[in-house]
Amino acid sequence: MEKKNEARLELASLSLPAMIYTIAMIGFPFIYTIWMSFHATTAAQQLVFNGLGNYSHLVSDGEFWHGLVVTFYLYFLSLALQLFFGTYLALLLFRSKRLPGIVRSLFISPFLIPGVVTGMMWLVILDPSLGAANYVLTSLGLPASDWLASPTWVVPTIAIIDTWQWAPYVALIVLGGLQSLPPSVYEAAEIDGASRRKVLFRITLPLLLPTIMTATILRSVDLLRFFDLIYITTQGGPANASDTLNIYGFRVGFEFFQFGYASALMVTLSVIVLGAVLILNQLRNAVAW
Amino acid sequence: MASISLRKLVKKFGELTVIPDLDLEIPDREFVVLVGPSGCGKSTLLRILAGLETIDGGEVMIGEERVNGVPAAKRDIAMVFQDYALYPHMTVRQNMAFALENKGADKAEIERRITEASRLLDIGDYLDRRPKALSGGQRQRVAMGRAIVRDPKVFLFDEPLSNLDAKLRAAVRAEIKALAQKIRTTMVFVTHDQIEAMTMADRIVVMKAGVIQQVGKPEEIYERPVNMFVAGFIGSPAMNFFPVTVEGDDLRLQTGDTVPGHAVPGFATLSAGQDRQIVLGIRPEHLDGAGEGKGEGVPITVDLVEPLGSDTLIHFTLGDVAAIARVSPDLRLAPGDRVSLVPAPGKARLFDAESGKAIQ
Numbered sequence: 001m002e003k004k005n006e007a008r009l010e011l012a013s014l015s016l017p018a019m020i021y022t023i024a025m026i027g028f029p030f031i032y033t034i035w036m037s038f039h040a041t042t043a044a045q046q047l048v049f050n051g052l053g054n055y056s057h058l059v060s061d062g063e064f065w066h067g068l069v070v071t072f073y074l075y076f077l078s079l080a081l082q083l084f085f086g087t088y089l090a091l092l093l094f095r096s097k098r099l100p101g102i103v104r105s106l107f108i109s110p111f112l113i114p115g116v117v118t119g120m121m122w123l124v125i126l127d128p129s130l131g132a133a134n135y136v137l138t139s140l141g142l143p144a145s146d147w148l149a150s151p152t153w154v155v156p157t158i159a160i161i162d163t164w165q166w167a168p169y170v171a172l173i174v175l176g177g178l179q180s181l182p183p184s185v186y187e188a189a190e191i192d193g194a195s196r197r198k199v200l201f202r203i204t205l206p207l208l209l210p211t212i213m214t215a216t217i218l219r220s221v222d223l224l225r226f227f228d229l230i231y232i233t234t235q236g237g238p239a240n241a242s243d244t245l246n247i248y249g250f251r252v253g254f255e256f257f258q259f260g261y262a263s264a265l266m267v268t269l270s271v272i273v274l275g276a277v278l279i280l281n282q283l284r285n286a287v288a289w
Numbered sequence: 290m291a292s293i294s295l296r297k298l299v300k301k302f303g304e305l306t307v308i309p310d311l312d313l314e315i316p317d318r319e320f321v322v323l324v325g326p327s328g329c330g331k332s333t334l335l336r337i338l339a340g341l342e343t344i345d346g347g348e349v350m351i352g353e354e355r356v357n358g359v360p361a362a363k364r365d366i367a368m369v370f371q372d373y374a375l376y377p378h379m380t381v382r383q384n385m386a387f388a389l390e391n392k393g394a395d396k397a398e399i400e401r402r403i404t405e406a407s408r409l410l411d412i413g414d415y416l417d418r419r420p421k422a423l424s425g426g427q428r429q430r431v432a433m434g435r436a437i438v439r440d441p442k443v444f445l446f447d448e449p450l451s452n453l454d455a456k457l458r459a460a461v462r463a464e465i466k467a468l469a470q471k472i473r474t475t476m477v478f479v480t481h482d483q484i485e486a487m488t489m490a491d492r493i494v495v496m497k498a499g500v501i502q503q504v505g506k507p508e509e510i511y512e513r514p515v516n517m518f519v520a521g522f523i524g525s526p527a528m529n530f531f532p533v534t535v536e537g538d539d540l541r542l543q544t545g546d547t548v549p550g551h552a553v554p555g556f557a558t559l560s561a562g563q564d565r566q567i568v569l570g571i572r573p574e575h576l577d578g579a580g581e582g583k584g585e586g587v588p589i590t591v592d593l594v595e596p597l598g599s600d601t602l603i604h605f606t607l608g609d610v611a612a613i614a615r616v617s618p619d620l621r622l623a624p625g626d627r628v629s630l631v632p633a634p635g636k637a638r639l640f641d642a643e644s645g646k647a648i649q
Contacts (some may be wrong), residue, residue, distance in 0.1 A: 191361045194387070
């Protein structure tokens with residue numbers, strides 16, 4: 001019995017630092033945010049309890065609903081682009097095994113660049129008068145555009161920038177999945193007379209689905225909380241065309257100093273992210289083979 | 290249904306030649322087992338037949354058709370893989386239908402063939418399950434079902450039993466044999482397990498280092514191995530090899546004991562006193578334990594006893610050779626016991642120690 005207690009004590013002492021870290025760095029801010037979301041901020045920057053006031057305000061807040069729409073528009077567009085190009089890139093890299101390692105590394109390097117640097121870089125590329133993007137377009141005889149200043153094009157443009165940065169990350173995950181597919185299955189398909197197209201659509205892609213779902217989950221968490229790139233390039237504009245929930249929440253908190261309401265927005269966003277992860281996890285289990 | 294013929298076949302992997310020059314004829318409807326140790330080229334040979342490996346010389350014929358360079362899909366062969374290679378995301382039914390769909394068979398025909406094959410293999414109950422919901426033996430059967438529905442000219446099996454446990458392996462072995470008798474198609478089966486080879490084959494092809502050592506019926510290979518490699522590889526426990534010299538009408542062992550020459554086939558071709566190094570090969574089951582003091586035979590001391598129930602294996606050392614005899618359990622031997630072993634007349638073999646070839 002004593003030995004068992006000793007073992008328990010040892011276990012507790014070993015896990016204590018991790019537990020303290022978790023509570024201090026994750027648990028406390030999270031619970032504090034929830035606590036704040038039930039409070040209003042007075043003009044004197046005092047927090048006063050107002051129950052579900054922030055949440056009922058949220059339901060009638062047009063900006064919130066707009067943010068939600070922008071968030072999901074950007075989410076679905078970026079996700080689709082990133083999964084498509086990521087998988088495509090992975091298939092290319094998998095086929096071109098002779099490509100030197102350094103070139104393969106270059107292909108998948110964009111996600112190593114900090115989001116802020118990416119944003120600055122693309123601001124230069126997309127600059128309406130000096131940028132490379134319009135230069136290329138006009139050289140091809142296509143009309144130039146101020147991509148980030150157009151309410152129509154701002155979200156697709158941000159989605160493209162994010163795809164440039166994160167499709168390689170998806171590719172890296174999918175490439176790992178491709179490398180672990182059983183080779184004998186491909187030989188069986190060869191003997192079974194499947195065409196290359198059929199092998200891709202009936203064998204490779206279905207077998208990759210669980211891996212693609214993993215990439216989807218990882219990207220979903222980031223995309224639903226989209227912030228840095230938008231903050232650098234548009235700050236939610238033009239007007240509020242790229243005002244995602246996260247950007248809106250940031251503005252409410254740090255521009256209007258309504259920390260209570262901002263907290264309610266962030267708690268709502270967290271619930272959305274959590275719900276998405278739970279649903280996607282179920283989907284991943286459903287496609288596992 | 291088709292015969293197979295391989296002529297002057299050469300296969301290299303880069304600089305490494307795995308099959309230097311191989312000829313083999315497999316008649317229509319024969320069940321041939323390619324057997325040999327790991328790396329002997331048997332699986333490579335099967336994959337060449339399947340069209341999964343290219344060749345560096347020679348000719349592969351399936352039926353009347355020269356299939357060098359013909360893609361796997363066009364060879365009308367079916368293959369059962371070691372790991373079954375079932376499509377894990379498809380149901381059993383979809384697995385079986387896949388090849389037929391690729392050929393453009395109509396739905397009714399596909400369904401008819403699946404029903405037929407699943408009845409033959411008794412897998413009708415889990416047609417809608419995915420491979421992960423099946424046991425190893427069931428997957429094995431589905432893999433065979435996938436091959437059968439195609440009604441191929443040739444069946445190829447690449448060590449299909451090696452992932453099964455011992456009990457199941459024996460059962461599936463019997464199933465495959467029964468199946469082969471039912472569907473009578475040319476079958477080529479690769480294994481490193483000589484028991485599988487012995488029990489299933491119409492003919493066995495023993496390979497070593499890309500070279501065919503012997504081709505023959507199981508009993509032929511067992512009774513008249515052409516060299517020490519075949520003699521040692523086929524049979525379990527393996528044949529014992531004792532260095533001997535010719536002395537008059539007898540063969541003298543290292544220990545000084547003698548075995549009468551008239552009991553050993555090939556002895557007549559030898560002449561006494563010649564320099565040739567000779568090896569006497571005797572299978573464990575051809576050594577009869579006569580008990581101590583019976584006069585006849587070679588006296589040995591038992592080192593180790595392995596009771597198998599029906600027989601008992603006794604390990605002993607003769608000169609510097611560790612050997613095994615399969616004796617009756619009634620002898621009730623224990624380590625340290627002395628016993629005389631008598632070679633069964635006509636069953637031992639003589640080999641040339643240098644070339645390893647049998648002396649006929």
